[in-house]
Amino acid sequence: MSRTTEMILGILGGLIGFGGAFMALFMGAVDEAVSGSTELNGLGTSAFLFSALAIVGSIVVKFKAKLGGWLMLISGVAILISISLFGVVPALFLIPAGLMGVIRKPKAQNIAA
Template identity: 80%
Template sequence: MSRTTEMVLGILGGLIGFGGAFFALFVGSLDEALNGSSELSGLGSSAFLFSATAIIGAIIVKFKAKLGGWIMLISGVAILVSISLFGVVPALLLIPAGLMGIIRKPKTEKMAA
């Protein structure tokens, strides 16, 4: 069964997650330069790792749909938790893609008699 929808949504969510993670890292480093310490840099780093994991899950969903779906679902929730506002759009792409990978059943073809 073709899982192109899940793969495209996962890759887009991962790439937009990279953008949110880089922006969180930028704001965190700016805050650290001005105030001396910032938690946002660490959270941006974790979002960067989860974005990479989401892209890996999007590739895996072509071969093992449930495993790739779980990876994308967990990555979407983790990105949303780690960088909250910066991670809303990637989460909106990754969570449905992950659920589609987990729930969607392959179509059964009827034999012509």
């Protein structure tokens, strides 16, 4: 079964997640310079790692749909928790793609002999 939709949504979500992670890292650097807090840097780093996991999941979904779907679903929720406002758009791509990978069933093939 072709899982092109899940793969494209996963790659888009991962790439946009990288953008959100870089924005969070930038804001974390500004926050560290102003107040000395490094909390946002850790959250940006975790979002960066989960974005990479989302891209891996979008590649895996072509071969093992359930595993790739779970990777994208976990990544979407984790990015949303890590960098809340910057993670909304990647989560809107990753969570439906993950659900499609987990729930969608292959079409039955009718073989007429």
